[in-house]
Structure formats: C-alpha cells, structure tokens
Amino acid sequence: MWHTVRRALMITKREVRDQFRDWRIVTPIIILTLFFPGLMNFTARRAVDFVEKYGADVIGDRLIPFLLMVVGFFPISVSLVIALESFVGEKERRSIEPLLSTPLTNVELYLGKLMAVMFPPLIASFLGIGVYLIGVYRQVGWFPDLILLLQVVSLTTVQSLVMVSGAVVVSSQTTSVRAANLLASFIIIPMAILLVGESMIMFWARYHILWWAIFGQVVIAGLLIRAGIAHFNREDLLGRELDILNLGWAWHVFHDELVGKADSFAEWWRRKVKGSLVSLKWPLILSLLIMSAGVAFGGLQAKNYPLPSEALDWKQLEEGMLQGIEIFGTIRFFSVGSAGIIFLHNLRVIALASILGVFSFGVLGLIVLVLPLGLIGYFTGTVAQTGISMWQFLVAFVLPHGIVEIPAIILTGAIILRLGITLVTPAEGSTIGEAWLRSLAEWVKIFFIFIVPLLLAAAFLEVFVTPKVALLLFGG
Amino acid sequence: MITTKNLTKHFKDFVAVQGVNLELKAGEVLALLGPNGAGKTTTVRMLTTVLRPTQGRAWVAGYDIFKEDAQVRKSVGVLTEHHGLYQRMYVKEYLDFFGQLYELGSEEREDRIKYLLHTFGLEGESDRRIGEFSKGMRQKLSLARALLHSPPVLLLDEPTSAMDPESARLVRNAIKKLRSEERAIVICTHNLSEAEELADKIAIIRRGEIIANGTPRQLKRHLLGPSEFEVQLRETWDGKDLGLSEMVEITAAGEDWFRFQTASPDEVNPEVIKRLMNDDFSVIRLGEVQRSLESVYLEAVHS
Numbered sequence: 086m087w088h089t090v091r092r093a094l095m096i097t098k099r100e101v102r103d104q105f106r107d108w109r110i111v112t113p114i115i116i117l118t119l120f121f122p123g124l125m126n127f128t129a130r131r132a133v134d135f136v137e138k139y140g141a142d143v144i145g146d147r148l149i150p151f152l153l154m155v156v157g158f159f160p161i162s163v164s165l166v167i168a169l170e171s172f173v174g175e176k177e178r179r180s181i182e183p184l185l186s187t188p189l190t191n192v193e194l195y196l197g198k199l200m201a202v203m204f205p206p207l208i209a210s211f212l213g214i215g216v217y218l219i220g221v222y223r224q225v226g227w228f229p230d231l232i233l234l235l236q237v238v239s240l241t242t243v244q245s246l247v248m249v250s251g252a253v254v255v256s257s258q259t260t261s262v263r264a265a266n267l268l269a270s271f272i273i274i275p276m277a278i279l280l281v282g283e284s285m286i287m288f289w290a291r292y293h294i295l296w297w298a299i300f301g302q303v304v305i306a307g308l309l310i311r312a313g314i315a316h317f318n319r320e321d322l323l324g325r326e327l328d329i330l331n332l333g334w335a336w337h338v339f340h341d342e343l344v345g346k347a348d349s350f351a352e353w354w355r356r357k358v359k360g361s362l363v364s365l366k367w368p369l370i371l372s373l374l375i376m377s378a379g380v381a382f383g384g385l386q387a388k389n390y391p392l393p394s395e396a397l398d399w400k401q402l403e404e405g406m407l408q409g410i411e412i413f414g415t416i417r418f419f420s421v422g423s424a425g426i427i428f429l430h431n432l433r434v435i436a437l438a439s440i441l442g443v444f445s446f447g448v449l450g451l452i453v454l455v456l457p458l459g460l461i462g463y464f465t466g467t468v469a470q471t472g473i474s475m476w477q478f479l480v481a482f483v484l485p486h487g488i489v490e491i492p493a494i495i496l497t498g499a500i501i502l503r504l505g506i507t508l509v510t511p512a513e514g515s516t517i518g519e520a521w522l523r524s525l526a527e528w529v530k531i532f533f534i535f536i537v538p539l540l541l542a543a544a545f546l547e548v549f550v551t552p553k554v555a556l557l558l559f560g561g
Numbered sequence: 562m563i564t565t566k567n568l569t570k571h572f573k574d575f576v577a578v579q580g581v582n583l584e585l586k587a588g589e590v591l592a593l594l595g596p597n598g599a600g601k602t603t604t605v606r607m608l609t610t611v612l613r614p615t616q617g618r619a620w621v622a623g624y625d626i627f628k629e630d631a632q633v634r635k636s637v638g639v640l641t642e643h644h645g646l647y648q649r650m651y652v653k654e655y656l657d658f659f660g661q662l663y664e665l666g667s668e669e670r671e672d673r674i675k676y677l678l679h680t681f682g683l684e685g686e687s688d689r690r691i692g693e694f695s696k697g698m699r700q701k702l703s704l705a706r707a708l709l710h711s712p713p714v715l716l717l718d719e720p721t722s723a724m725d726p727e728s729a730r731l732v733r734n735a736i737k738k739l740r741s742e743e744r745a746i747v748i749c750t751h752n753l754s755e756a757e758e759l760a761d762k763i764a765i766i767r768r769g770e771i772i773a774n775g776t777p778r779q780l781k782r783h784l785l786g787p788s789e790f791e792v793q794l795r796e797t798w799d800g801k802d803l804g805l806s807e808m809v810e811i812t813a814a815g816e817d818w819f820r821f822q823t824a825s826p827d828e829v830n831p832e833v834i835k836r837l838m839n840d841d842f843s844v845i846r847l848g849e850v851q852r853s854l855e856s857v858y859l860e861a862v863h864s
Binding site: 092095099103106107178179180181182183184185186187188189190319320323334 | 573606609611612613631632634635637639641642643644645646647649650658659661662663664703706
C-alpha cells in the first residue's frame with residue numbers, strides 16, 4: 086500500500102510542480118485565495134451593517150458561515166478544470182505513452198493524477214478560508230466554533246474530491262480535451278444543485294445535516310474513484326478514436342446483448358434471458374435485502390412518528406375505508422381504465438428510478454423504489470398499534486396485488502443496481518460504453534419480459550381483487 | 562530476449578497486427594520495416610504491454626507480456642513514435658523523474674543522467690527547459706530517457722528521425738555500442754540505409770502481417786534471387802556465348818561487362834574466370850553486385 090502511495094506521489098509531485106509553472110493555473114488560484122476572501126469580508130461587513138439597522142441580525146449570523154463555505158468552494162472549482170485535462174490532455178500532447186511504458190501500475194498512475202489535481206486548489210481553498218476568517222474576525226469579531234470549522238473544511242475537501250474524481254473519470258474516458266470539457270456539465274450541474282442544497286442548510290443553520298452531506302459525498306467520491314480505476318484502460322488512452330457518435334456500433338453492441346445470434350425463441354430464452362437472470366443473482370439478493378430493510382425501517386418509524394390517536398381510531402378507520410371503497414365504486418374505480426392508470430403510474434416510477442439510478446450508481450433509483458415499501462412498513466406498524474393484526478392488514482391491502490408487484494419492484498431494483506454497478510466494475514476487454522450498453526440491453530430484456538407483465542397483472546389485481554379482499558376481511 | 566508467437570491485435574473490426582512471429586536474441590538488432598500504418602507501432606506497443614494482444618503470446622526479456630507486465634516494462638526502454646516530453650520541465654529534472662519511476666537510487670540516477678547527456682552531446686543543456694529544445698535535441702533526450710535504467714531490451718521507433726547527419730551518426734554509434742553490450746534492440750524505421758547498417762535481422766510488415774523475415778542476406782537471396790556478380794572485361798565482349806549460359810544465368814550485359822546470378826559462387830566464379838581466360842579475355846574485375854535493402858523492401862511490399 087505504502088509502495089503504491091509513494092509511487093503515486095512521484096506523479097503528484099511532478100504534476101504539482103508543473104502546475105505551479107503555468108501562470109494560467111497560478112493566477113486564478115492567487116486571485117481566489119487572496120482577493121476573493123477579501124471581497125467576501127467586505128460583503129460580510131456591509132451585509133451585517135445593513136441587516137443590523139433593521140434588527141434582522143439573524144441574516145448576518147447566517148450569512149457569515151455561508152460565505153465561509155463559498156470562500157472554500159471557489160478555489161476548488163479550479164481543480165475541475167485541471168482534472169478534466171489530466172489524462173486526456175497528456176493524450177493530446179502525446180506525453181502519456183512514455184508514462185504508460187514505465188513500470189507504474191494503473192492504480193499508481195490514477196491516484197497520482199488524482200492527488201495532483203486536487204492538492205493545489207485544495208491548499209488554495211484552505212488558505213482562502215484562513216484569509217476570510219482573519220478578515221471577518223478583525224471586522225466583526227466572528228469566529229466559527231470548531232465543529233462548524235471542521236464541517237466546512239471537510240465539506241470543501243469532499244466537494245473537491247467528488248469533482249476531481251468525477252472529472253478524472255471523464256478525462257480518462259474521453260478522446261479529446263474538448264470532449265472532456267463538454268462532458269463537464271455532468272459534474273457541474275449536480276455540484277451546483279448540491280451547493281444550493283448546502284447553502285439552504287447553512288441559512289437554515291441545521292449544521293448537523295452537513296455531516297450527512299459530507300458522508301454522502303465521501304461515498305460518491307469512493308464510487309467515482311472505484312469507477313475510474315475499474316475502467317482505466319491504457320489502450321483507450323493511446324487510441325485514435327474520433328469524437329463521433331457511432332450509432333451503428335452502439336446498436337450492434339446493444340443488439341448483440343439483447344438478441345445475440347439465437348436462431349429460435351427457445352435458444353434466445355436459454356442463452357439470453359436465463360443467462361441474464363442468473364447473472365442478476367447478487368443484485369437480486371441485494372435488492373431484496375434493501376427492500377426488506379425499507380419495510381423494516383418504515384415499521385420502526387411508526388413508533389417514532391405515530392399518527393394522532395383519532396386517526397388510529399379503528400371505528401373511524403373502518404368507516405373511512407368502507408366509504409373510500411364505495412366512493413371508488415361510484416367514480417368507476419373498478420374499471421380497466423383505472424388499472425391502466427395504475428400501470429402507467431408504476432411505469433413512470435420505474436422510469437424515474439432507472440434514470441436516477443444511472444446518474445447515482447443505482448443509489449437514488451433504489452431510494453425511489455424503497456419509499457413505497459417503507460410506507461407499507463409504516464402503515465403496517467401503525468395499524469398494529471391499534472390492536473389489529475398486521476398480517477390481516479397485509480393480506481387485505483397488500484398481498485393480493487403485492488404478490489406480483491413486489492417481485493417486480495425487487496427485480497427493478499436489481500437491474501438498476503446492475504446498471505449502476507457496471508460503472509464501477511472492470512469490464513475485461515470492453516470499454517465503459519460497451520459494458521454500459523450491454524447492461525442497458527439486459528435492463529430492456531428484464532423490463533419487457535418480466536416487469537411489464539408483472540406490473541400489468543398487479544394493476545388489474547389492485548383494481549379488481551384487492552378492494553374485494555379488503556372488504557371481505559374488514560367490511561364484515 | 563524477444564519471442565512472439567502468433568501475436569495478433571484487432572481494434573474492433575480492424576486487424577492491426579496478424580500472427581506476428583519474431584525471435585530476437587541478446588546482442589541482435591531487428592529492423593521492423595513497413596509502410597505507414599502497417600502495424601509496426603502496434604507491435605512495439607504490444608511488446609511494451611501498453612496494448613494487450615487479442616491473440617498470441619510473447620515474452621520480453623524472459624517475462625510473459627500477459628502475466629508479468631510490470632516486469633516487462635521494467636526491462637524495456639522505449640523510444641516512442643512521438644517524443645511526449647514535458648515542455649516546462651528542465652532536462653535534468655525530467656530524466657530524474659523517469660529515473661525515479663524506474664526505481665533507480667539517487668546516486669545511480671545522477672550517474673546515468675550525466676553519462677547519457679554526455680553520450681548524446683547534451684551535457685551543457687541539463688538546466689535548460691525542454692520546450693526550448695530543437696526537434697533533434699528532443700529526440701536525443703527521448704533516447705536518453707529510454708536508456709536511463711539500462712534495459713536489456715530496447716524498442717526504438719524512428720530513432721534518428723528529425724536529426725541532422727552528425728546527430729544521426731552519434732545515435733547509430735550508440736545503438737551499435739548497445740548491441741555490443743548484449744542488448745536486444747528493435748528499431749522501427751523508414752530509413753532503409755540505417756536499417757541495413759544496424760540490423761542483424763529484418764522483418765517487413767505489411768497490413769499487419771510479416772511478409773519477410775530474416776537476415777539481410779537471407780532476404781536478398783529469398784526476394785531478389787541468388788547473388789549477382791558483375792564481370793568487367795578489357796576487351797569487347799559482344800554477347801558471345803562462351804558456354805557460360807550452361808553454368809549461370811546472365812542477367813544483364815554491356816559492351817565489356819556482364820552480370821550473372823549464381824547460388825554457388827565458390828564453385829561457379831572460378832570456372833567463369835577460367836572460361837573467359839581460355840577465350841583470351843582479360844578479366845579486370847569480378848565482384849558481387851551490391852543489392853540495396855530498398856530493392857528488397859520494394860520487392861517484398863509490391864510482390
């Protein structure tokens with residue numbers, strides 16, 4: 086381990102020295118380190134003076150820590166620019182091949198580059214924070230408590246790590262600096278959203294939530310670094326591929342995974358469908374565990390956040406349910422159209438979960454899927470508190486359609502996980518794009534063969550069977 | 562030192578190198594010749610483990626390129642097609658950086674850098690930035706980088722390109738010296754006279770396949786036929802048949818000279834002289850016609 090770090094640091098040292106020789110990097114770092122914190126000090130002073138006049142001291146109290154975060158963030162934005170060209174820039178300058186011909190391993194090279202692009206802007210950022218703190222202390226006598234300071238420093242570090250690790254992935258997978266710059270929006274936009282969220286936390290002064298933001302970003306950075314190393318390919322760095330959209334090739338890869346060379350339906354089923362299901366074994370187990378944990382978590386929340394006692398009055402509840410069922414009847418709930426609405430709603434949820442999953446290594450996709458199961462857990466727990474058997478509740482309201490809908494959700498979770506995992510798993514002999522297209526083809530196969538029929542069946546059961554079972558068990 | 566068996570590289574549907582078999586011992590120089598895009602650089606990149614072969618196997622300095630890639634890279638000095646130098650670095654700093662990557666101790670680095678800068682006539686330039694260098698100087702610096710860790714195997718892509726004649730001579734002499742130090746050297750070049758001067762073995766590659774492979778003499782015999790000799794006479798010959806056509810094939814003739822080909826000059830040449838003298842011809846000279854590597858190359862590439 087130490088050997089790897091020591092050799093990675095050789096790359097880091099060279100690159101950092103090289104960066105400090107480039108005025109295009111040094112100038113913005115100096116400005117953002119010295120000038121920008123001064124500007125923020127001035128802003129803080131004026132803002133505090135202004136809001137004090139109107140007795141809105143709280144705004145000033147919130148603004149100063151917020152500006153501390155901003156001062157930390159601006160210098161690290163430079164790291165994005167440097168990171169984006171870390172590999173692809175060397176590729177364009179043709180200096181990557183001598184480096185690849187040395188005994189350096191992929192991990193050493195990757196980590197060396199990662200540290201090189203992160204350290205100078207991060208040091209500049211810490212200096213900027215220092216300059217701001219000195220200035221703000223002298224002007225308004227404010228100094229953060231140590232926990233807040235630690236949070237801001239940690240937040241700045243992990244933000245830098247997330248941006249840099251994302252940008253290095255982009256840099257090692259693109260064919261030109263121009264392409265890398267264009268793809269940078271995939272980093273800038275999520276970071277901007279994140280920053281808005283963090284700003285809200287700062288103004289809201291719920292600083293303990295910042296720990297969650299820090300933790301989440303550490304996880305994301307870890308996944309991005311893992312993805313970068315997993316897909317680091319020396320060949321691609323020497324390739325002469327052009328930045329052209331090769332739809333023919335993409336379709337070829339996709340089609341090969343979707344259909345392959347199967348001559349008959351039976352062969353296709355055996356080779357392509359069964360094979361996909363078998364390969365989904367571990368994602369399925371993981372998805373099942375996550376969904377189960379979601380139900381259990383929901384159930385526990387019923388104790389922590391109980392509904393008001395009148396809402397738990399069984400007599401009212403029973404009447405309400407019966408009324409609800411009767412109302413459903415009058416508005417023609419028991420119709421094919423209603424089943425269609427439920428089916429389309431579920432499809433929308435799965436589409437949303439899949440899209441979010443693609444951009445978050447599967448994490449956000451699973452959160453979307455686990456939410457309804459958490460609600461089931463919550464209501465089951467709540468009902469159990471009224472003295473009614475939770476099994477009776479589950480059999481009446483969940484089981485009739487859940488028996489097909491829940492497997493569909495678990496299966497969806499598994500294919501979303503597979504899409505996410507593909508990005509962080511080495512694909513021997515294929516590019517990241519190829520591996521991802523193959524996973525997408527698997528998604529399409531599983532979606533149309535299993536999930537759509539299951540959801541369709543679930544929608545009909547939910548409309549035509551579940552209310553009747555509920556009525557039978559609870560209606561008397 | 563270098564052995565390749567059926568070495569093949571495909572890029573998606575494009576076949577870059579197909580079934581290359583090479584054998585090179587310590588102290589030998591192999592010239593890899595071929596038109597642009599023939600697969601020379603791809604072959605070298607596979608030997609440096611930068612590219613992974615689609616098929617086949619190869620051993621460099623005794624190490625398997627698939628299983629012992631780090632060892633292979635440690636044992637190989639590479640001069641890449643493009644110099645790929647860091648423009649803002651100083652010469653000495655640059656070589657020191659690569660010396661560290663090859664895990665040389667600080668004293669050894671110091672000594673090697675000094676020695677190599679002297680070898681390539683760059684001793685006064687160690688504190689200059691690389692960006693200030695001319696093309697030829699950059700080429701020499703790249704060579705110094707390749708030799709820094711004294712590798713037993715050298716893979717040199719166009720070692721004298723962009724060099725003035727004096728520098729090129731300096732580099733060629735360095736390569737000869739390296740050969741005498743029992744290193745295996747592969748040179749990719751378009752400079753055929755250089756290949757002829759340096760190479761013990763020649764492999765001609767076209768569209769990814771080796772189409773000719775052997776010593777220069779073997780290739781000449783194989784591609785251009787048996788050795789050719791020229792006889793210069795004092796008298797006018799006028800194409801008389803002196804019974805020579807029974808022994809040799811006359812390939813060209815002039816007023817007082819002719820050329821013939823024979824696969825066994827030791828027996829045939831004295832007989833040719835004897836017959837000519839019997840017919841009262843005075844032989845001024847009988848010598849082997851020098852056949853250039855260029856004719857071998859063109860014959861191989863166009864046949």
